[in-house]
Amino acid sequence: MSDPKKNDPQKNEAQMNKPSAKKSVKWGEAPKMSILDALYLPAIASGLATAVRHAVSGKATTRQYPEAEPEIPPNYRGVHRLNRDEAGRVKCVACYMCQTACPANCIEIIAAPAPKDDPHWKDRDKFPATFTIDELRCIYCGMCEEACPVDAIELTSIYDLTGMTREEMIFDKEKLLSVFDETVKSGQDPVRTNRGNLGPAAELSPTAKDAPPPPGRGKSG
Amino acid sequence: MINTLFESWPVLWPALAAIGVILAVVPFLGLYMTFVERKIAAYVQDRVGPNRVGPFGLFQAIADGIKIFLKEQLIPDHVFTALYFLAPAFSLITAMFALVVMPFGPVATDYKDGFRFVVAPGIDIGILMMLAISSLSAYGIIIGGWASNNKYSIYGAIRSCAQFISYEIPLGLSILGVIAITGSLNIEKIVEAQSGSLLDWNVFWQPVAMLVFFTAALAETNRLPFDLPECEQELVGGFHTEYSGIKFVLYFLAEYTHIVTVSFLTALLFLGGWHFPGLPGPSGASTPILLLGLGVLLAKVALVVLVIILLRWSLPRFRFDQLMGLAWKGLIPLGLVNLVGVAIVLSLGLPKHLLIATVILPVLAAYYSAAKFNASMATTDAMRQGLSPQGAVSYE
Numbered sequence A: 001m002s003d004p005k006k007n008d009p010q011k012n013e014a015q016m017n018k019p020s021a022k023k024s025v026k027w028g029e030a031p032k033m034s035i036l037d038a039l040y041l042p043a044i045a046s047g048l049a050t051a052v053r054h055a056v057s058g059k060a061t062t063r064q065y066p067e068a069e070p071e072i073p074p075n076y077r078g079v080h081r082l083n084r085d086e087a088g089r090v091k092c093v094a095c096y097m098c099q100t101a102c103p104a105n106c107i108e109i110i111a112a113p114a115p116k117d118d119p120h121w122k123d124r125d126k127f128p129a130t131f132t133i134d135e136l137r138c139i140y141c142g143m144c145e146e147a148c149p150v151d152a153i154e155l156t157s158i159y160d161l162t163g164m165t166r167e168e169m170i171f172d173k174e175k176l177l178s179v180f181d182e183t184v185k186s187g188q189d190p191v192r193t194n195r196g197n198l199g200p201a202a203e204l205s206p207t208a209k210d211a212p213p214p215p216g217r218g219k220s221g
Numbered sequence B: 001m002i003n004t005l006f007e008s009w010p011v012l013w014p015a016l017a018a019i020g021v022i023l024a025v026v027p028f029l030g031l032y033m034t035f036v037e038r039k040i041a042a043y044v045q046d047r048v049g050p051n052r053v054g055p056f057g058l059f060q061a062i063a064d065g066i067k068i069f070l071k072e073q074l075i076p077d078h079v080f081t082a083l084y085f086l087a088p089a090f091s092l093i094t095a096m097f098a099l100v101v102m103p104f105g106p107v108a109t110d111y112k113d114g115f116r117f118v119v120a121p122g123i124d125i126g127i128l129m130m131l132a133i134s135s136l137s138a139y140g141i142i143i144g145g146w147a148s149n150n151k152y153s154i155y156g157a158i159r160s161c162a163q164f165i166s167y168e169i170p171l172g173l174s175i176l177g178v179i180a181i182t183g184s185l186n187i188e189k190i191v192e193a194q195s196g197s198l199l200d201w202n203v204f205w206q207p208v209a210m211l212v213f214f215t216a217a218l219a220e221t222n223r224l225p226f227d228l229p230e231c232e233q234e235l236v237g238g239f240h241t242e243y244s245g246i247k248f249v250l251y252f253l254a255e256y257t258h259i260v261t262v263s264f265l266t267a268l269l270f271l272g273g274w275h276f277p278g279l280p281g282p283s284g285a286s287t288p289i290l291l292l293g294l295g296v297l298l299a300k301v302a303l304v305v306l307v308i309i310l311l312r313w314s315l316p317r318f319r320f321d322q323l324m325g326l327a328w329k330g331l332i333p334l335g336l337v338n339l340v341g342v343a344i345v346l347s348l349g350l351p352k353h354l355l356i357a358t359v360i361l362p363v364l365a366a367y368y369s370a371a372k373f374n375a376s377m378a379t380t381d382a383m384r385q386g387l388s389p390q391g392a393v394s395y396e
Helices: A009-016 A035-039 A041-057 A097-101 A143-147 A173-185 A200-204 A206-210 B002-007 B009-044 B060-069 B081-101 B126-135 B137-147 B151-182 B187-192 B207-220 B245-269 B287-314 B320-348 B352-384
Strands: A080-082 A107-113 A126-134 A153-155
Touching (some): A035 A041, A035 B352, B002 B009, B060 B245, B126 B245, B137 B245, B151 B320, B207 B320
Antiparallel strands (some): A080 A153
């Protein structure tokens, strides 16, 4: 009863089989502490030197935001715009594809039959009477842009969207068209993300058909 | 009563003027030290720092001050109201009160009438009183932590209490050597003893004492790497968790006043105060010389403040047992042995510059601690490999 550990053969065997008892196990050694390490002062001095070196280097990486604006990549997904065709009409054919694709339910379209007697609209069946996007609800995923068969809705690289009320953040058709005009004027055209062919609605439009294809898309587009 | 006032006016007005200077400058200094600290922090971290308000952001400190004065005075329901209000005020009062005997410019030891750069000149227990009063600021923190009625606050306060008690000892020990050789507790006389050549500065024959003093004083200011009473990761805000608005500012001002005090004390006790080789002393000096001396002292203080701020951004925070270990196992023995060295030099009548040999003390301590650490690591390694050297205890 003096020492059960020593008298128990099973326990001894278990102890012998421990990985620590095997000579094949290679053990790393803790690094030795030198006098300089134990004195701490050299480490403090080198820490201070690092701090001073950074302080006097003058290599601040801060961007002075309102004065210096960031470079936004052209495929950035910012505020939406509604494109116009060459005739200046809204490109949208009110097919509801974007509204269906939208995971945030932020697009609301009310379609109306195109005025057939107007020669200006004779190649269209439908057009959006209203087209509103709730910019606060939008998650800027870009799925509306991918769903659009006629490249009517696009996300621009405008990132600094602000407003004083929730109401003014709900963009209607005129507002979205004015975003198009603005971005065209300031040369901020987004890159086209629709990789496939455009839908038949776009094919029907003579203006869209005759226009030179945008860069990055085949003649069939 | 009025007559007494008139008669004592020549003695009274210099003190009042000095009080005015301190009361006007110290809060301003505290306010601007936050700005300087933010700027230096930014530069160290490759940022720009506050640069929007005024040229180079110079008015940022004033904007901060206005903001914090206009803030809502939030008083939580669960606090002990009287103590809650008392604590920050007490903290600042003690911090400011310690400045009474501190000369903030050249003061001649003949103490003539007229304006002097000290509120109470010629106090013969000057440095003792200063240490005594400034250590009272622990009360401000403890009362604040208690009054907050919040476990994080009281933990911070308890830590602060333990830290203060531990670091008071090396703080006192480190300046005992200086006091013993100068033969006076009077701060002006201690500075006077450092006139003459550069080598008469106390740092050149008491380097270890200065190291111990600076470390302990840094711990007294509750700043990184010793800011355990308010370390955010563990204690939210420590003792000032429940404080906001102007009451928080009082704590803040007290802390920065402490830094100013510590910097002044380091400059006065160890770096020669207002003395600089080639510059005449303050007794019978003209005003430009006095102003030059003031500039020298302020430059030394600024240097110490800069080191304190830079240390904050170079060192990680101590663990609590490391903090206590540093005081009790490092600084107190160093201070004691240093004091023994001073006693030997004094009693044998040797020149005091022999004490420069005390730099060997930290090296010896480091050698001992490294050897001990390596031996313990060797034991651990041996045990893990099942070799079990003599005297080692098995894990099983």
